[in-house]
Amino acid sequence: MKNLFLSLVALFIASTLASAQTGVFKAGAFAQDISPEDLPISINGNMKDGKATMVHDRIHARCIVLDDGITKLALVVCDSCMIPREVFDAAKKTVAEKIGIPATNILCSATHTHSAPTSTGVFQSEPEKDYPAFLSKKISLGIIEAHNRMVPAQIGWGVGSDPTQVFNRRWFIKPGMMNTNPFGETSDKVIMNPGYQNARVEKSAGPTDPEVSILSLKTKEGKHIALLANYSLHYVGGYPAISADYFGAFAEQIGILLDADRSFVGIMSNGTSGDVNNVNFAGMPPGRREPGEQIRVVASSVAKAAHKALGNIKYKNHVSLASEQKEIPLGVRLPSKADLERATDILTKANKTVLDTMPEIYARETVLLSKFPPQVPAIIQVMRIGELGICAIPCEVFTDIGLEIKRKSPLKPTFTISLANGYNGYLPTPEHHKLGGYETWRARSSYLETEASVKITSTLMGLLEKVKK
Ligand SMILES: [Zn+2]
Incomplete structure (x- = not known):
């Protein structure tokens, strides 16, 4: 009798420990509308400020919350050109207070649509109508709603490919043919967006990353909850009104391909696309496009690649979750x-x-x-979802850097979300700094020290080793 009692106790302890380790894996998702309520409003992404007078398609903070029974993670992708750290930090603080997900377990990013309200001062655009505070509140509401919607879930990930929509936009210019840059110098070796078949340029100055990484969440019954994708394309553009660009069109397209219901949340995060756009300057100019036509072409192409990759996914009923971040000081090119x-x-x-x-x-x-401090702090973050690694960098990251992270990461696969947890401008490699060109020109859109990418990549590798099981 006593033996039976002891073995029952042992069994109880063992099963409790097992459930603490495996728990019930849960996931929830919600697309929170972040469209401005008051128009016209400043839209940024160009040298001169723009004003949106209408909403073409509504913009969202697309949120996912995951729970492995011990650790909760939240991932948010916002339809915005860039979002400063203060906006994300305030949202994270509210979420931590209201539902207990620590700020360090929350990854927030911007897509880089050039058709969204200005959230931080860049070139001649400044935020207006309290949009940053509105955005911050909406992000926290979105995460809380995704958390409310959590249900037992299956999870899977994979990597597809779409090489047809990415082109490196930096081109080597022939010796002696460089124009003077805005600082009165002719030392640049590359030019951004040279125009179609420009006789002054030789070849593109960097690679592209054709991978379409995906993370898929389904209910136990197999209903799609959300799909988070990652592709290294800067943006497409084409609407002078509030619009989520191809990022929003992808979300819609993938929902259609999956035959998902209205609660499904499709998400496209921006990979490492600082030097990669959608224009093939080696080719001939395309014929006349209707407004938004190119956005639909790109979204449909990338959604098909994501859908194809989904076919190879092996879903799991449980994975463990981990997150680590480090705040590092980065020098400013004063x-x-x-x-x-x-x-x-x-x-x-x-x-x-x-x-x-x-x-x-x-x-x-x-x-x-000239009024900036000599150093700024930057949040460098990683998440591990099962064997999948996700890196987050608060910059417009060059593709070379993303490819190096994928190659060196101890987690396979790994992808990087740009413009995450803050905004610290372009992140070229030291080699690209030497080549010059728009992305290196000193401005609030490019001010970190030339070695910043080396420091960030090495920090990420340390964090990935830490979260590795
Ligand atoms: Zn940009």
């Missing part, structure tokens, strides 16, 4: 005294509120950057 004097001189001569020329616009950026 302007010199001579740079500042030149900039002040240009602005004095220009003497206008809306600047027209590139030297004027970059002169303004030089003055603004």
Whole structure:
């Protein structure tokens, strides 16, 4: 009798331990509308500010919450060009207070649509109508709703490919044919977006990453809850109104291909696309496109690749989750005294509120950057979902860097979400800094030290080793 009692106790302890280790895996998702309520509103992504007077298609903070029985993770992808750290931090704080998911277990990012309200000052656009505070609140509401919707789930991931929609936009220019850059120099070796079949350029200056990484969530009964994808394409563009660009169109397309119901949340996150766009400058210009036509072409192509990859997924009833982050100091390329004097001189001569020329616009950026501290803190984060690795970098990350992370990561597969947890401008490699070109030109859109990518990649590798099982 006593033996039976002891073995029952042992059995109870063993089963309790087992359920604590495996638990019930749960997932929930929600697409929170973040469209501005008050129009017109500033939209950014260009050298001059734009004003949206209408909503073409509604924009969202697309949220997923996962729970392995011990650890909860939240992933959010917002239809915005870039979102500053303060907006994300405030949302994370609310979520931590209300539902207990620690801020370090939340990954928030922006897609880089160029048709969304300005959330941080960049070039001649500034946030207005309290949109950043509105956005922050909506992100927290989205995560909380995704958390409310959690149900026992199956999970799987995979990698597809679509090489047809990505082109490196930086091109080597022939010796002696470089124009003067906004700082009055002719030392740049590459030019961004040279135009179709430009006789002055030789070849593109970097690779592309054709991978379409996917993470799929289904209920125990097999109903699709959400699909998070990752593709390294800067954006497509084409609407002068509020729009989620191809990122939103992908979400819709993949839902159609999966025959999913209205509660399904499709998500496209931005991979490492700092130097990659959708224009094939080696080819001939395409014929006339209707507004939004190219967005639909790209979304449909990438959604088909994601759908194909889904066919090879082996779903699991449980995976363990982990998250780690580190805040690292990164140096700022501060302007010199001579740079500042030149900039002040240009602005004095220009003497206008809306600047027209590139030297004027970059002169303004030089003055603004001269007030930056010598170092800024940046959140570098990784998540492990089963054997899948996800890296998060608060920059517009060059494709070379994403490919290196995929190659070196101890977790296979791994992908990187750009513009995550804050905004610290473009992230070229030190080699690309030497080549110059738009993405390296010092502005609030490109100000980190030239070695920043080396420091970030090495930090990520340390964090990936830490979360590795
Ligand atoms: Zn950009």
